[in-house]
Amino acid sequence: MSAAEQDGQVHVVADRDTCIGAGMCVMSADDVFDQDDDGLVTLLVEDPPDSTAVHRAVAGCPSGALRIAPR
Amino acid sequence: MSQSDTRTRAAIELPVYMRRNEFEPVPELAALRDGPRVARVRTAFGIDVWAVTRHEDVRTVLSDATTFSNTLGLARMAMMDDLSDEERARMRAGNLLAFDPPEHTRLRRMLTPEFTIRRMRRLEPRIREIVDEHLDVMAAKGPPSDLVADFALPVPSLVICELLGVPYADRDAFQRRTGLLLDMSLPMAERRRVGLESREYMATLVTRAQADPGEDLLGMLVREHGDDLSFDELAGIASLLLVAGHETTSNMLGLGTLALLRHPDQLAIVRDDPAAVEPAVEELLRWLSIVHSGTMKTTTVDTEIGGVAIPKGDTVMCALPAANRDPASIDDPERLDVTRGAIGHLAFGHGIHHCLGAPLARMEMRIAFPALLRRFPTLAEVPGAAAFRSFHVVYGMARMEVTW
Numbered sequence: 001m002s003a004a005e006q007d008g009q010v011h012v013v014a015d016r017d018t019c020i021g022a023g024m025c026v027m028s029a030d031d032v033f034d035q036d037d038d039g040l041v042t043l044l045v046e047d048p049p050d051s052t053a054v055h056r057a058v059a060g061c062p063s064g065a066l067r068i069a070p071r
Numbered sequence: 072m073s074q075s076d077t078r079t080r081a082a083i084e085l086p087v088y089m090r091r092n093e094f095e096p097v098p099e100l101a102a103l104r105d106g107p108r109v110a111r112v113r114t115a116f117g118i119d120v121w122a123v124t125r126h127e128d129v130r131t132v133l134s135d136a137t138t139f140s141n142t143l144g145l146a147r148m149a150m151m152d153d154l155s156d157e158e159r160a161r162m163r164a165g166n167l168l169a170f171d172p173p174e175h176t177r178l179r180r181m182l183t184p185e186f187t188i189r190r191m192r193r194l195e196p197r198i199r200e201i202v203d204e205h206l207d208v209m210a211a212k213g214p215p216s217d218l219v220a221d222f223a224l225p226v227p228s229l230v231i232c233e234l235l236g237v238p239y240a241d242r243d244a245f246q247r248r249t250g251l252l253l254d255m256s257l258p259m260a261e262r263r264r265v266g267l268e269s270r271e272y273m274a275t276l277v278t279r280a281q282a283d284p285g286e287d288l289l290g291m292l293v294r295e296h297g298d299d300l301s302f303d304e305l306a307g308i309a310s311l312l313l314v315a316g317h318e319t320t321s322n323m324l325g326l327g328t329l330a331l332l333r334h335p336d337q338l339a340i341v342r343d344d345p346a347a348v349e350p351a352v353e354e355l356l357r358w359l360s361i362v363h364s365g366t367m368k369t370t371t372v373d374t375e376i377g378g379v380a381i382p383k384g385d386t387v388m389c390a391l392p393a394a395n396r397d398p399a400s401i402d403d404p405e406r407l408d409v410t411r412g413a414i415g416h417l418a419f420g421h422g423i424h425h426c427l428g429a430p431l432a433r434m435e436m437r438i439a440f441p442a443l444l445r446r447f448p449t450l451a452e453v454p455g456a457a458a459f460r461s462f463h464v465v466y467g468m469a470r471m472e473v474t475w
Contacts, residue, residue, distance in 0.1 A: 020179055020183065020423055020425065021179075021180075021183030021184075021186070021187065022425050022426075022427075022429065022430075023186070023187055023188040023429075023430050024414055024425075024429075026187075026188045027188060027414065027430075027433075028414060030188075035187045035188060035189065037184060038180070038183060038184050039183030039184045039185075039186065039187045040183070056413070056414065056415070059415065060414045060415055062419075062420070062421050062422055062423070062425030063422065063423055063425070064134055064422075
């Protein structure tokens, strides 16, 4: 278990080259994810608290642009 | 339906993933999913396809645009057989669903900024206004009303017209064309003719937008990407968005309202609890799965899906209603339960072709369902009057008489 997970946080990685701007992550967790002017994903926090919403956003990303990674 | 219609339609057997009994996919589809999982199926367009039915497998196929190509799929369609390469290229220009990366990525990136969650929030007040105006007219006219003609179809049509920059006065003609274009009981040649008509209409709008680009989406594309997009691409993009923008949401509103009327306890939740609307829309999307299948995919290599070997060059279809009622992805999948709705269903597809307009469709439904149910708390269907529409790329209602 990484340090982040021990603290009850997860490390989220967003690949903007893969992102198609569907906005599903913003719908799931708008305190963690946002879209820039091009509609592509930006992270508001890189190590958000571990939550169902964040996992749902990662699993639900249509283009597979999001993942949870060890720090 | 006229007699000749009945005859023509009886002669065409719908593929198993399009067959339904009212709201329910036919039991054969569940049997296919829970048994062989992936199987050869005869389709209406004269070719056999592999039907993929499980949630997990559909996600896998839709996530992998390298193995499962959209570009090749379109070229195989019988309706394109007699066209020259140049004509084919013109017909699919701008149609995002007809391309793989990198061509798809190039087009999608131009449109993505127009469909962000933030942009949709800015449209919200205008969508509310459009919904309320149509409810006012219904109330003034009094019951009975055909909910499809008076609400479900005009609301999304007007929204997409304003967004794109299409004159709403032209709606009768383009709604008719869309209806024909997506009607699978029509001969391919007829559908293609309508498709060409539709493109010609769009060409007039593109010409107008090029001369005087407005604040709408077509104007934006001309202003910001005018050097990069060909005339045919502009017409193709606009054509796709117009068709996709009114036909799908319209059928969700019609079919979704009928589903709620037949589940009064759930209707009451959507009507009375604003916090319940968002999950309810997701559950209706899952349970109704009005888009029967994703676009046709062609395998670019020998591959396998769920242990079934699929040779290179074969056609694969994803049966979305089967995947969305897969017991491996959701408990008690046949039950409509608006309180459990969540993202993760495949009603908008998955992968790079995931519905561009999904945020708009969600916004329209979240506004329209509760507004309708609150305006007419005694809303009821006229028994025996609901007409389901089967022979169509998008499942839905042809007519739906209601009273209050």
